[in-house]
Amino acid sequence: xxxxxxxxxAEFVRLQFQLRFTELIVVDLATLLRIRRSLRAAANYCFMxxxxxxxxxxxxxxxxxLSCDPVAQRQFQKSSPAFVFHFDYGQVATYQRGDLMxxxxxxxxxxxxxxxxLTQVIEAxxxxxxxxxxxxxxxVEIYAEDSACQPQKIWSRGESFNALMVPVRDGDWWLxxxxxxxDHIQLRFLMPSRLIVKQRxxxxxxxxxxxxxxxxxxxxxxxxxCCLDLDVDAQALLAMAGSVETQKxxxxxxxxxxxxxxxxxxxxxxxxxxxxxxxxxxIDLVPYLYLGSLMNLGKNAAYGAGRYRVVPYEFKG
Numbered sequence: 001x002x003x004x005x006x007x008x009x010a011e012f013v014r015l016q017f018q019l020r021f022t023e024l025i026v027v028d029l030a031t032l033l034r035i036r037r038s039l040r041a042a043a044n045y046c047f048m049x050x051x052x053x054x055x056x057x058x059x060x061x062x063x064x065x066l067s068c069d070p071v072a073q074r075q076f077q078k079s080s081p082a083f084v085f086h087f088d089y090g091q092v093a094t095y096q097r098g099d100l101m102x103x104x105x106x107x108x109x110x111x112x113x114x115x116x117x118l119t120q121v122i123e124a125x126x127x128x129x130x131x132x133x134x135x136x137x138x139x140v141e142i143y144a145e146d147s148a149c150q151p152q153k154i155w156s157r158g159e160s161f162n163a164l165m166v167p168v169r170d171g172d173w174w175l176x177x178x179x180x181x182x183d184h185i186q187l188r189f190l191m192p193s194r195l196i197v198k199q200r201x202x203x204x205x206x207x208x209x210x211x212x213x214x215x216x217x218x219x220x221x222x223x224x225x226c227c228l229d230l231d232v233d234a235q236a237l238l239a240m241a242g243s244v245e246t247q248k249x250x251x252x253x254x255x256x257x258x259x260x261x262x263x264x265x266x267x268x269x270x271x272x273x274x275x276x277x278x279x280x281x282x283i284d285l286v287p288y289l290y291l292g293s294l295m296n297l298g299k300n301a302a303y304g305a306g307r308y309r310v311v312p313y314e315f316k317g
Contacts, residue, residue, distance in 0.1 A: 007287065009228045010171030011110040012294065014145035017103040017122055021095045025135030029256045032087045033191070036303040038132065042124040046117075061117050064224055079224040082108045083118055084296050085304040088190055100140070106294050109225035110168040116161050123161075147173060171222075171291060178290045184278045184313035187289065192254050192270025193306035194299040201270075203253045207277055211241035211285065214292040221295050237288070240281035248276040270298060270305060276313070286310070 025031075040062060047058045059065070064079035086104040095101060103122065107115050119142065126137040143151035146167045154166055187207070195202045195213055202209060215237060222228040255269035289310050297306035 005172050006230060007171035007175060007228075007291070008173075010222050010226050010291065011108070011168050012171070012174075013107045013110050013115060013166045013168055015105045015107065015115070015166075016143040016145075016151055017105065017119075017139055018141040018143070019101045019103055019126065019137040020140045021097060021099050021101070021135065021137045023097055023129075023134065023136050024095065025130060026094050027092055027101075027130065027135070029089075029092055029192075031131050031135070032091060033256065033300065033304050035085065035130070036300065038125055038128065038130065039121060039303070042128055043117075043121045045128075046120050046124045057117050061114060061121070080221060081302040082111065082114055082225045084108070084294065084302055086296075086307055087304040088307070095135070101137075108221055108295070110166070111225075112164065112166065115166060116164055119155070119161050119164065145169065149177065175287055175290060178286075178310070179312040180286050180290075181283060182286060182312045183280050183282050184276075185282060185286070185289070186274050186276050186311040186313060187308055188274045188311050189251065189272050189306070189308045191296070191305055191307040192256055192272050193297050193308065194268075194270040195297070195306075196299060203271075205251060205271055206249065207244055207246055207275060208242050210275075210297075211288075212238060213297055215288055217295050217297055217301070218288050218291045222291075237285065240284055243281045244277050244279040244285070246275060247278050248274075250274050274311075278313075 043058050043061060061083075062081055064081065066079055084106045086106065091101060105118070107118065119139070123139050126139060129135045130137065138157065140157050141153055142155040142164075144154045144166045146152050147169060152167060155161070155164055187210075195205060195210070197209075215232070215234060219230050219232060222230060250273040251271045252273045253269055254272045257268040293308055293310050295301065296304070297308060299305060
């Protein structure tokens with residue numbers, strides 16, 4: 001798999017929005033992972049009257065249309081947004097007026113119109129607040145990662161979003177910068193991942209149970225946003241995943257929010273922590289694991305949940 005060019009059309013744009021808060025806000029994990037509702041409300045404001053247009057910008061951004069191909073409808077997940085928010089615990093903090101925060105977003109497919117719409121929505125979100133009761137901000141600058149993995153400034157406050165020009169990365173080039181020939185890795189879940197099987201969350205996932213979610217997430221996102229139908233022998237890859245050894249599994253459930261119910265409160269959470277993996281089969285699976293790390297995993301993945309990182313194992317001693 002390493003050295004393959006089948007991911008060349010897996011194009012994406014990696015963005016960094018520099019936000020400057022104009023009022024106090026205490027950002028906790030729930031503030032970050034509940035950004036979906038606030039974003040959609042901001043988009044409704046931005047695209048007001050858009051239903052008269054030939055292009056449904058709200059739908060294009062948040063609810064991409066399903067493929068008309070019945071085979072593809074069975075094979076791939078329902079289309080997820082092209083964007084993926086990447087949060088981390090370092091953003092959980094108290095921000096005073098004037099403090100800066102970086103909002104990291106990946107947009108799959110490199111569609112410039114989607115990127116412009118998203119930047120407009122994030123700017124509108126700043127006027128309403130990161131949370132409904134606090135956290136108004138200004139977008140100060142926007143950076144995009146180039147092919148050398150270096151951030152390049154593409155916009156400054158006061159400029160028109162219509163002038164945006166962004167460097168587009170391709171998955172094959174990006175994968176060449178990753179440790180692909182590796183048979184010993186760690187998957188490190190940085191944000192809670194909620195994986196659902198038969199309408200129930202997995203509280204104690206193993207790699208054999210996790211990998212099908214990663215494979216389907218990757219193939220579905222690339223099909224929906226990059227027009228890339230990977231030539232994948234799914235059964236063979238799943239069998240390889242079953243042969244991978246787990247040296248250590250420290251994945252644990254974290255309840256990060258409590259929903260208020262009529263009779264009782266309902267905890268909402270996901271799996272965090274790490275799992276150490278070993279086996280020659282990983283060499284064929286690693287490209288999907290790396291690409292999946294740019295897409296997040298599980299419920300609410302587009303909005304920051306389920307972020308994970310692939311860490312090549314380093315021998316010590």
